[in-house]
Amino acid sequence: MSNILVLNAGSSNVKFAAFRAGAALHETARGKVEGTGAAAVVEQLERSGALRDLAGVGHRLVHGGPRHTAPALVTPELMVELEELKALDPTHLPAELELIEAVAARCPGVPQVACFDTGFHRDLPAIARTLPIPRRYLEQGVRRYGFHGLSYEYLLAELERIAGAEAAHGRVIFAHLGSGSSLAAVRNGTCVDTTMGFTPTGGLVMGTRSGDLDPGVLVHLMRSEGLGAEQIDALINRESGLRGLSGTSSDLRFLLANEDKDPRAAEAVAVYCYQVRKWIGAMAAALGGLDTLVFSGGIGENAPEIRARICAGLSFFGVQLATQANAAGAPVVSARIAPVVVRVIPTDEELTIARAAQRLLPATPPAEGTREWSTRSRTPC
Structure with a gap:
């Protein structure tokens, strides 16, 4: 299994890209699935062949809250923590988590990696991230986070490469x-x-x-x-x-x-x-x-x-x-x-996610009972 699938869920569609894992990631497919239902999206991905020979799946998550600032392997513990963040991002996060669960149900044992759009802005100075509201709200995580971080991460790396x-x-x-x-x-x-x-x-x-x-x-x-x-x-x-x-x-x-x-x-x-x-x-x-x-x-x-x-x-x-x-x-x-x-500079969020996923994927598939996020399915990927 040597393919990394990247899923970038939007409000009305899911963009996807597939990469052959290796020292240099090689893009093999790219496309878009219309619709918002996670199960229906996974079915369309299966028909397209995007779920074949998977080493792992990387997801763009718009919001990581104040704690999740770096890509992370999806575990049951992480899913619980992200469920608690839905109030910060009711527009995107519920659908993104549903998609992770749907992929886990369809592809048991395949590791998944969450990449957070807010992560690039994790070091914002206090004067830039603080909102002028009562501090009790700041303590609840109401602050400036910033987004499009996966795009900015790619652009910064490309700027260094070319200039x-x-x-x-x-x-x-x-x-x-x-x-x-x-x-x-x-x-x-x-x-x-x-x-x-x-x-x-x-x-x-x-x-x-x-x-x-x-x-x-x-x-x-x-x-x-x-x-x-x-x-x-x-x-x-x-x-x-x-x-x-x-x-x-x-x-x-x-x-x-x-x-x-x-x-x-x-x-x-x-x-x-x-x-x-x-x-x-x-x-x-x-x-x-x-x-x-x-x-x-x-x-x-x-x-x-x-x-x-x-x-x-x-x-x-x-x-x-x-x-x-x-x-x-x-x-x-x-x-x-x-x-x-x-x-x-053309941006490529999907390649950024694929790179992060490849860094975090285990060298061998997880054994039964390990804590990578997965559920059983009758049809393994």
């Missing part, structure tokens, strides 16, 4: 821009601040998420419209952002294509670019300057017009794009004379 240790340990801002968008400020290889906070809803405006919002707005809506918790959750996570601003779509490509004839689409694009630019300034302040800016994610990698609009207002602290390089999506899109190097 060297000096660049990777300088003052770097990573911009993971997609349907979910965030920035991370990294100095000496450590995250010192990030835009997302207690949940992935915070920070930048996103496809359907509001980003940071005056809490008084929510209090007003609760009073004026009688909105409850579930309605507020739907409002800020599924009805806001680019979709809410434009009234038509959360897809930035669609909005760009229609901005000349639709003022709401144009405004949505302008708000997005403005907020990214503003947050880059904030992250640069947290770093005490800026050496490297990295664009990644579906928007960051593939939308040169958005990169240009974001960077157009940043020349005052050394960001200047090379027009032709940016239009072509070159690896380096900054002008040669610019003090700040601007790069485009």
